[in-house]
Amino acid sequence: MKFELNPYHRNVTSEELLEDLKRVAESLGKETVTRDEYDCNGKYRSGTLQRRFGSWFSALDKVGLQRTRTLGVTDEEYFSNLEAIWRMLGRQPKYAEIRKPISRYCVGAYEDRFGSWRRALEAFVNYVNSDEVASEQTEEKMEDVQLTDSSISASHKTSRTVDLRKRFLVMRRDNFTCRLCGASPAKDVTVELEVDHIIPWSRGGETVIDNLHTTCKRCNQGKSDLHLSQN
DSSP states (O other), X not given: OOOOOOOOOTTSOHHHHHHHHHHHHHHHTOSOOOHHHHHHHSSSOHHHHHHHHSXXXXXXXXXXXXXXXXXXXXXHHHHHHHHHHHHHHTSOOOGGGOSTTTOSSOHHHHHHHHSSHHHHHHHHHHXXXXXXXXXXXXXXXXXXXXXXXXXXXXXXXXXXXXXXHHHHHHHHHTTTSOTTTOOXXXXXXXXXXXXXXXXXXXXTOOOSGGGEEEEEHHHHHHHTTOOOOOO
C-alpha cells in the first residue's frame, strides 16, 4: 500500500508555526481551528504542527485556542465511515482520500483517535476480522440448516440485520461487485452496494456468510423476496 506523507518543514521555527496557526484562527474568526481548516488556510500542514508539538491539541493549547474534537463519535462510527469509503472505492482507501465529501471525518480525526492512519486501518481490520471466528462458530452450530428451499423454519437462529463486520466481509469476498449484474461503484460512482440474503429471511434464510451476497441497490429492489440461485 502506498502512503502519501506530508512534507517536512525542518527550517521553520516553532514560533512561526504557532503564529500561522493564530493567523488562521483570526482570519476565520473562530476560537478553535480544525486540522482540515488549517490545511485549507495555513502556510504549512497540520501534520507538521502535530509532529512538532506532539499533538494537534497541544498546538492549540500553546496559542490559547480551544481544543477541537468530534465529541461522542465512537470507534464503530469511525469504522462505519471507513467501511463506506472502502465500499465506494472498491479497495483500501489511501491517506489523501480521507477528506470531505468522500469522508465524514478528516484523516486527522483518525490519527488523533488511533495514533496514526496506519493504526486506524489495523484497528478496522482487527474489528472486522474479530467477527470471522464468531461467524464460523455460529455456522458450524447450524449444520441442520441447509441453504435450500427446504430450510424454511418458523424460528431463526440469527438476527435478520447484517452488521457492519459481516457486511464488509461479504463485500470483500465478492470484490465489491454486484453478484447479479456485475456493477461496481469503482466503475460507476452511482452504484450503491448492499448485502442481501440469498434465501430470503421471510423464507427461512439465516444471516450467515454463506447465505449472503453482494447486490447493487437496483438488483436488490428488483429481486424482492425471490430465491435466486447462483452459479
